[in-house]
Amino acid sequence: MSVIIILMIASISIAALFLVAFLWGVKSGQFEDDFSPSSRILFDDKPAPTKTV
Amino acid sequence: MASPVLTDGKILCYHCGETCLNTKIHSAEKNFCCEGCKMVFQILNQSELCEYYNLNENPGINQRMRVRKDKFAFLDDEKIQLQLISFQDEKQVHITFYLPQMHCSSCLYLLENLHRLNPGVVSSKVNFTRKEADIVFLKDKTSLREVAETLTGIGYEPYISLNDLKEKRPAIDRSMVYQIGVAGFAFGNIMLMSFPEYLGIDASEKGLLNVFRWANFGLAIPVLLYSALPFYISSWKSLKHKFLNIDAPIALAVIITFIRSAFEVISGTGGGYFDSMTGIVFFMLAGRILQDKTYRQLSFERDYTSYFPIAISVLKDNKEIPTALPDIKPGDTLLIHNEELIPADGILTRGKAFIDYSFVTGESLPVLKDMGEIVYAGGKQTEGNIEILVVKEVTQSYLTKLWNRDEFKEQEEINTRSFVHLLSRYFTFILLGIAAITAVYWQLHEPARMWPAITSIFIIACPCALFLSNTFTNGNILRILGRNHLYLRNAQTIEDMGRATHIVFDKTGTLTSSRQQDIQYEGKPLSENQLQQVAALADQSNHPLSKALAHHIGRARHIEFSRFNELPGKGIEGETEQESIRLGSYSWVTGQTGHPGGTSVFVRFGDEVYGRFQFSNHYREAIPDLIHDLRKEYRLSVLSGDNEAEQETLQKLLGKKATLLFHQKPEDKLRYINFLQQKGEKVMMIGDGLNDAGALKQSDIGIAVAEQTNNFTPSSDAIIEAKQLSRLTRFIRLCRANRNIVVASFVMSIVYNVIGLFFAVQGNLSPLIAAILMPSSSLSILLLTFGSSSLIARQLKL
Numbered sequence: 001m002s003v004i005i006i007l008m009i010a011s012i013s014i015a016a017l018f019l020v021a022f023l024w025g026v027k028s029g030q031f032e033d034d035f036s037p038s039s040r041i042l043f044d045d046k047p048a049p050t051k052t053v
Numbered sequence: 054m055a056s057p058v059l060t061d062g063k064i065l066c067y068h069c070g071e072t073c074l075n076t077k078i079h080s081a082e083k084n085f086c087c088e089g090c091k092m093v094f095q096i097l098n099q100s101e102l103c104e105y106y107n108l109n110e111n112p113g114i115n116q117r118m119r120v121r122k123d124k125f126a127f128l129d130d131e132k133i134q135l136q137l138i139s140f141q142d143e144k145q146v147h148i149t150f151y152l153p154q155m156h157c158s159s160c161l162y163l164l165e166n167l168h169r170l171n172p173g174v175v176s177s178k179v180n181f182t183r184k185e186a187d188i189v190f191l192k193d194k195t196s197l198r199e200v201a202e203t204l205t206g207i208g209y210e211p212y213i214s215l216n217d218l219k220e221k222r223p224a225i226d227r228s229m230v231y232q233i234g235v236a237g238f239a240f241g242n243i244m245l246m247s248f249p250e251y252l253g254i255d256a257s258e259k260g261l262l263n264v265f266r267w268a269n270f271g272l273a274i275p276v277l278l279y280s281a282l283p284f285y286i287s288s289w290k291s292l293k294h295k296f297l298n299i300d301a302p303i304a305l306a307v308i309i310t311f312i313r314s315a316f317e318v319i320s321g322t323g324g325g326y327f328d329s330m331t332g333i334v335f336f337m338l339a340g341r342i343l344q345d346k347t348y349r350q351l352s353f354e355r356d357y358t359s360y361f362p363i364a365i366s367v368l369k370d371n372k373e374i375p376t377a378l379p380d381i382k383p384g385d386t387l388l389i390h391n392e393e394l395i396p397a398d399g400i401l402t403r404g405k406a407f408i409d410y411s412f413v414t415g416e417s418l419p420v421l422k423d424m425g426e427i428v429y430a431g432g433k434q435t436e437g438n439i440e441i442l443v444v445k446e447v448t449q450s451y452l453t454k455l456w457n458r459d460e461f462k463e464q465e466e467i468n469t470r471s472f473v474h475l476l477s478r479y480f481t482f483i484l485l486g487i488a489a490i491t492a493v494y495w496q497l498h499e500p501a502r503m504w505p506a507i508t509s510i511f512i513i514a515c516p517c518a519l520f521l522s523n524t525f526t527n528g529n530i531l532r533i534l535g536r537n538h539l540y541l542r543n544a545q546t547i548e549d550m551g552r553a554t555h556i557v558f559d560k561t562g563t564l565t566s567s568r569q570q571d572i573q574y575e576g577k578p579l580s581e582n583q584l585q586q587v588a589a590l591a592d593q594s595n596h597p598l599s600k601a602l603a604h605h606i607g608r609a610r611h612i613e614f615s616r617f618n619e620l621p622g623k624g625i626e627g628e629t630e631q632e633s634i635r636l637g638s639y640s641w642v643t644g645q646t647g648h649p650g651g652t653s654v655f656v657r658f659g660d661e662v663y664g665r666f667q668f669s670n671h672y673r674e675a676i677p678d679l680i681h682d683l684r685k686e687y688r689l690s691v692l693s694g695d696n697e698a699e700q701e702t703l704q705k706l707l708g709k710k711a712t713l714l715f716h717q718k719p720e721d722k723l724r725y726i727n728f729l730q731q732k733g734e735k736v737m738m739i740g741d742g743l744n745d746a747g748a749l750k751q752s753d754i755g756i757a758v759a760e761q762t763n764n765f766t767p768s769s770d771a772i773i774e775a776k777q778l779s780r781l782t783r784f785i786r787l788c789r790a791n792r793n794i795v796v797a798s799f800v801m802s803i804v805y806n807v808i809g810l811f812f813a814v815q816g817n818l819s820p821l822i823a824a825i826l827m828p829s830s831s832l833s834i835l836l837l838t839f840g841s842s843s844l845i846a847r848q849l850k851l
Contacts, residue, residue, distance in 0.1 A: 012272075023234055036179055036181045
């Protein structure tokens with residue numbers, strides 16, 4: 001039945017991985033500003049020349 | 054793409070979307086309302102940033118009031134720089150600017166492309182919720198002042214106040230989020246590994262069962278030592294003050310559960326209750342985070358320093374030297390520019406001061422001061438430049454002294470007012486009683502079962518349900534109110550709002566709108582032509598009454614004046630080809646002495662006095678209805694720094710029983726609140742200006758009214774958007790419901806507790822029953838609190 005123990009270790013380490021990902025996300029401020037990133041992705045890096053003179 | 058022309062013939066400014074008075078100002082086939090807006094457009098156009106206008110329609114900020122050229126000269130001062138800059142090395146400087154004008158994705162686009170407008174900028178990153186931009190620039194290519202001026206040039210003037218000179222703001226405390234992360238991780242895994250415990254396991258696999266138990270033991274340790282920390286800290290603090298708050302029994306329950314479970318695992322007698330323990334911690338942290346949700350863009354702690362500028366021009370040997378405010382000494386001569394704030398009490402030495410004290414004293418009209426008179430800090434100069442000789446340091450001025458009153462200095466005590474703590478105390482005593490009786494019983498009959506029974510009681514019956522129902526109801530109500538633009542400082546404010554018995558209003562800016570005035574004309578009728586002349590003349594002046602008058606009449610065509618003269622304190626005169634016009638005070642226009650009462654502007658064409666424009670305060674639309682509702686349930690008062698001109702209107706509005714007080718100085722307001730409190734009233738103060746700041750702090754609940762939430766409000770317990778004031782009665786009702794919901798869900802949780810205790814006193818609480826009872830009681834409480842508070846909000850149409 002030692003396979004259960006391997007499975008247990010595997011499941012806890014995956015969960016721990018998610019915990020680390022969550023802590024990292026909070027630490028890097030990803031939950032602070034929910035407006036900018038969603039708008040920023042819509043801007044082109046180099047907008048088409050919109051000069052209108 | 055040209056400016057959209059509206060159906061009624063109005064043309065909207067391409068930049069800011071305001072109505073253009075004419076089509077004279079245009080560039081690239083687009084119309085602008087003013088030169089300022091046009092200039093911003095041209096800057097953006099040159100840098101190929103016109104994407105700005107494609108993202109949102111007319112996203113700009115109106116530029117009619119341009120910023121004075123040397124306004125940011127103080128940023129060249131190294132001492133000031135050092136205090137603003139967050140980090141610098143040999144090459145780069147990092148600075149965070151607060152840009153209150155930021156409002157849409159176009160702003161975001163423009164501000165993050167700042168490097169195209171100013172090549173010295175390396176990067177700029179916007180935090181939209183906080184309305185801040187983190188800017189990195191190269192020292193040798195540009196300067197702090199130039200960056201600030203670039204931002205100002207495109208309409209985002211950085212707001213730099215005296216407050217920025219203080220210590221850096223503390224970083225946001227995220228520890229509770231980490232704690233809930235750890236608790237959630239442990240809770241989930243322990244539940245999973247407790248399945249053999251719940252469902253039973255074959256006797257041959259006993260070794261495996263032990264592995265699972267020890268794993269649970271290991272997972273529960275971080276929860277005990279780290280996640281539950283806030284409860285230990287809070288209960289320790291309250292015990293030091295000899296007060297039993299709700300966190301104390303909770304901390305006790307967590308520790309007892311752990312010890313009992315650890316004992317079971319080590320002795321091999323059972324699996325313990327690690328699942329219940331971690332689950333409780335997880336749910337309670339969730340409730341607490343929900344309740345403590347803060348509005349980061351708002352500040353409830355503002356004092357005069359966030360209202361005062363950081364630096365001011367000091368005149369020395371006829372040179373303007375920008376000086377940081379704390380360095381100003383009595384004897385310095387300050388140059389106050391038009392529209393600038395007077396930072397220290399002083400004597401006027403040059404120019405005519407026309408000072409708008411509305412924010413400080415509540416007077417609605419600017420006050421004229423002559424040379425030699427004393428001007429107080431906090432007023433705003435409205436016409437031309439003046440010079441003042443400082444007599445008192447900034448921190449010693451009349452206004453700032455009000456803030457430094459000793460009664461406000463007392464440290465924020467721990468939250469001991471809530472009824473929840475009282476309820477939990479009864480609960481704890483009853484619990485201790487039951488535990489004692491059980492102990493005695495088992496001691497007599499079967500001593501071996503005493504400890505399991507007692508620990509079970511503490512595990513099952515910790516007041517977590519009360520805690521959960523309280524935090525989740527508070528959290529949901531805060532969320533509902535926030536959605537309706539009433540922002541509360543914290544959860545305790547909900548209870549305080551429900552308890553108020555006396556409501557005190559400020560007049561200027563709260564009941565009345567400071568931006569609008571009602572104008573009525575009395576006297577000999579004016580022809581359309583004459584009206585136009587009056588409007589054109591009034592438009593030449595910056596006096597608030599002239600501005601209001603020009604706006605009231607509206608201007609259709611341009612009229613040339615051959616001569617124009619403005620006499621501060623008297624009025625304005627102008628000459629057209631046909632005749633001369635005078636607008637102004639009674640004595641100046643009519644040549645007679647006396648005062649006709651009220652606020653009015655007299656008109657004279659040639660030698661004939663035609664009549665007068667009467668100005669009265671404009672009450673916010675919803676105020677009559679609101680007062681009507683409140684009159685039934687509350688005692689009302691109005692405190693005004695203004696004159697009695699409105700007494701009759703107000704008395705009619707508020708009813709005979711209401712108290713009306715005029716000419717109230719800031720400390721008078723504070724004293725009045727204090728007086729009411731000594732009579733045993735719970736006072737709710739609603740005000741808007743610095744003049745109300747003392748009263749707002751003194752009252753049991755102070756609500757600051759803001760035209761826009763990013764405007765500056767004095768420190769208070771709550772901030773409400775002016776438009777929402779009409780719904781105040783409904784907000785109060787929702788806050789009152791809070792208590793009932795908490796009590797109802799508490800009663801429900803007692804039912805669960807009785808069931809649990811039934812097993813616990815017998816000393817045979819099986820892990821399975823605990824595992825079912827704990828989450829199901831928590832979840833049903835969540836449903837009840839959320840459901841009923843949302844339902845009440847819906848009934849109140851919030």
